[in-house]
Amino acid sequence: MDKTYASATEAVADIPDGASLAVGGFGLSGVPIVLIRALLAQGTRDLEVVSNNCGVDGWGLGELLAAGRIRRVIASYIGENREFARQYLGGEVEVELTPQGTLAERLRAGGVGIPAFYTATGAGTAVSDGGMPIRYAADGSVALASDPKELRPFDAFGRTREYVLERAIRTDVGLVRAAVGDRHGNLRFEKAARNFNPLAGMAGRFTIAEVDELVEPGVLDPDDIHLPGIYVDRIVVLSPEESADLPIEKVTTRPRRDA
Known part of the structure; x- marks a missing residue:
């Protein structure tokens, strides 16, 4: 029942070329960046990605996209990812745009066995x-x-x-980012990171989670578990440096009244 893996590299090693992935995250919140980078490093390609968006230029799923590893995206938002827009308009990647709530429900339906x-x-x-x-x-x-x-x-x-x-959407693999997980795979997500992460975890036939903190089974109160371990197959514990890699998508400032 101990589902922990020593590294993200080991956890994603058997994801083949051409796999379909349900990936958690909304903007830059709750993105399983360490697992994404492990896929990038091992050279996995021809991926079909289901996610709310495809990251931003130079971060998140945008890293796989920039490397030419993604062939198809099912998403609700292209956003301000210039490379995503360029590849889509240039015919380099297929994109199925789906209303955001519909995308969420398609993932949930896949996870609970509702076909449509x-x-x-x-x-x-x-x-x-x-x-x-x-x-x-x-x-x-x-x-x-x-x-x-x-x-x-x-x-x-x-x-x-x-x-x-x-x-419904059912993918080969789900990749998620959680704040806390136990060795049995039960997960708790932090605030806004509880967006598409539980749904992506449910939709994957095989799900891998990266977590900021690992606790022993029984520590998480049942009411605090957002995704039960029955949906999760592997757990990777992040280092403090990996956990702290949380960029801000936009920084805006305004003059102070007393300036």
Whole structure:
């Protein structure tokens, strides 16, 4: 039952080229950066990544992206990652854009064994009608577009409206970052890091977690466990230096009134 590994390198060593990954994090919060860098160092390529966003330039999933290791991304936000936008518009990477709440529910559904669900989000838009660019050609034309999705009317919440069928997401591997974990794989996430991390951990058929602190089984109160160990297969304990690698995405300042 002891799921700890000596290093991130050992923990990701058997992730093959072409694997699909569900990766926790939102912006720069809760990103499993040490596991990502271990994948980068071992040369894993042709990855399909499911995450809220694809990191930023030079950090997080942006490091794998810049190295040309990612072939497809399912995300809700391209954001301010210039390299991500460049590769998408240049036809170097496929991108399936998904509404943020829908993406979260697709991951959760995959983790609990629900194959698909209906949601009002995106019904009657390009999300349901199809035609959203997934891959561009070198000349800027659309080489691959999204297919239409099934729509169905439901009488719910006091009115009848159309709902779009969304399919669950299940990936080969889940990569997550937690504040505390025990040797059985039970995890607790810290504040905003409890974003897509539990969902990514649930969606992976095989999940690896990096944790800031390791405790013995029984130390975590059951009410403090955000992701049960049944979903987690390997635990990597970070060094203080690795835990402290938490950059700020944007720094803004304003004049003080008394200046």
